Amino acid sequence: MLANYLIGLREGLEAGLIVGILVAYLGKLGRRDLLGRLWVGIGIAVAVSLGVGALLTWGPYALTFQAQEVLGGALSLVAVAMVTWMIFWMGTHGAGLSKELRGQVDAAIDRSWIAIVVLGALSVGREGIETALFVWANVAGGSDPVLGTVGAVLGILTAVVISWGISRGLVRFNLSVFFTWTGLFLILVAAGVLAYGIGDLQEASVIPGWGTHAYSLTGVVPPGSWIDTVLGGIFNFTPEPTWAQVIGWLAYVIVTVALYLRLLQRRRFTSRASAVPSAPAATAPAPDPAAAPAVAGN
Known part of the structure; x- marks a missing residue:
């Protein structure tokens, strides 16, 4: 439930920020008449x-x-x-998300009225489909379907409230830190979903090795125990994984975390570089009055 709650919260916040930017920019342009079309696109995205x-x-x-x-x-x-x-994508485009969306709005207004509907549908639909697919995969991997769905819905509702509070200036918190840490958490959740997917393909004989366990942790984490339920519900943990699942989990976590930390380091370096004031442009030295040629008097 916790994993699905955070998935719903993170994806909901992303969608909420996108909607907030689009609505605010249309208002700034004085084109509030286009808000109805934007909301039609958002409604289509939710329905899909x-x-x-x-x-x-x-x-x-x-x-x-x-x-x-x-x-x-x-x-x-x-x-x-x-x-x-x-x-x-959020790690690389988050800082320039507002500028990118404003450019898309300008382009949509120049094309036709339907372009605003499409922009709303695509901007929010991507987050919605990602949420539906990832929550389903996480629930299918062992989470209780009812609790998993409730967790995702609660996360989305929390995101709606937070997004509304941000738009009204009532809520302030560091979104960069939030997305950074939830990104690391979701990498571990995704690794569990990957291991579950590999297990499904092994059961279907698409990948060999089903039934051969790499190790067994049933003595430490008994099947059906509370810790097995918690770890299984959040990270799709299984106490007896196959070799393919172990290798897939490790490879994904090592490569993805390394690339993600490198991205964060590069982003931190870029932000520090942009914060350093540039040196003032060199100017020609003022003329020395003592060096000025004397003017001969009459």
Whole structure:
């Protein structure tokens, strides 16, 4: 539930910031007449996201067991790829997000009225589909479906309240720090989803090695115990993973964390460099009055 809550909170905050920037910029341009079209696009995005969530929840039941496992494994890999892209995209574009969105609004206004609807749908729809897919993959990996869904909904509702408070100037907190630490947390969550997806593909005989455990931690984490439930619900932990799951988990965490920390270091260096005042431009020295030629008197 905690993992899904943070997923809903983070994605909801991203969507809330995007909506806030779009609404504020249209107001600044004096084009509040376009807000209705923007909200139509946002409504379409929400409907599509709910539709994707419903399709993922009830669609696979008509498939055979092997087809369900292949589909579950493939969608888990897609979810990991999408959330990883989202983490790095926010890390690289977060600082210039407002400027980028304002440019998209200008371009949409110049094209046609439908472009504003499309902009609203795409800007929010990406976050909604990512949330639906990743929450589904996390729930499918072992979380209680009801608690997982409730956690995601509570996270989204919290994000709505925070976004409203930010727009009204009632809430102030460091969004950069929030996105940085939740990014690291979601990398661990995504690693668990990846391991679950690999297990599904092994069960479907797409990847060999199912049934051969790399190690067993059942003595430390008994199946069905509270710690097994907590770790399984948050990180898709399994006490008896296969070798493919262990290798996939380790490879993903090592590579992704290293790249993410490098991104943070580069961003910190860039922000420090931009904060250093530039040296004043060199100016020609003032003429020395003593060196001026004497003017001969009459």
